[in-house]
Amino acid sequence: MIKVAAEKDIHIMHQLMLEAFEEYRTLEFPSSALNETVSLILNSVRNDSEQAIIHFEEDIPIGSARFKMEDHYLYFSRVSVPSHARGQGVAKSMLIWLENHAKQDNKNEMRCKVRVSLPKNIQLYRSFGYSVIKEEIVTNPNGFPVKTAIMGKPL
Numbered sequence: 001m002i003k004v005a006a007e008k009d010i011h012i013m014h015q016l017m018l019e020a021f022e023e024y025r026t027l028e029f030p031s032s033a034l035n036e037t038v039s040l041i042l043n044s045v046r047n048d049s050e051q052a053i054i055h056f057e058e059d060i061p062i063g064s065a066r067f068k069m070e071d072h073y074l075y076f077s078r079v080s081v082p083s084h085a086r087g088q089g090v091a092k093s094m095l096i097w098l099e100n101h102a103k104q105d106n107k108n109e110m111r112c113k114v115r116v117s118l119p120k121n122i123q124l125y126r127s128f129g130y131s132v133i134k135e136e137i138v139t140n141p142n143g144f145p146v147k148t149a150i151m152g153k154p155l
Contacts, residue, residue, distance in 0.1 A: 002094060005064070009052075016082060022034070063093075072107060073109035079094065112125065113150055113151070131152065134150050
């Protein structure tokens with residue numbers, strides 16, 4: 001079951017994200033996800049700048065993602081599946097849920113950003129029909145320049 005996270009669920013989403021992104025702590029430029037706090041995410045949800053979903057399997061949370069609606073597309077980020085739940089279709093289920101949500105809101109595209117230095121993640125999204133739209137250097141919230149691929153999928 002996938003549901004939109006309520007304010008009371010943000011700590012669950014945060015914990016899933018920390019577990020999933022732990023493997024990126026040792027990168028040259030660690031993911032800024034590791035520094036995000038529950039209150040930061042809660043503020044984003046409260047001011048409607050983004051929403052989150054949580055994937056449950058038999059009432060146990062096993063995945064999460066954040067998203068926001070732009071003019072013509074749904075932008076998603078922080079797709080988080082802890083290592084113990086990978087390979088079970090959790091990310092795919094969440095992306096399908098987000099795609100259906102985008103269609104219901106008359107969006108015609110999905111987009112995300114992926115670090116170019118993480119080809120496994122780029123390949124994951126390619127396997128779901130996403131392609132690289134362009135590459136750019138972005139400064140992450142930690143202040144580091146990160147080469148990023150913007151990926152998209154028409155709906």
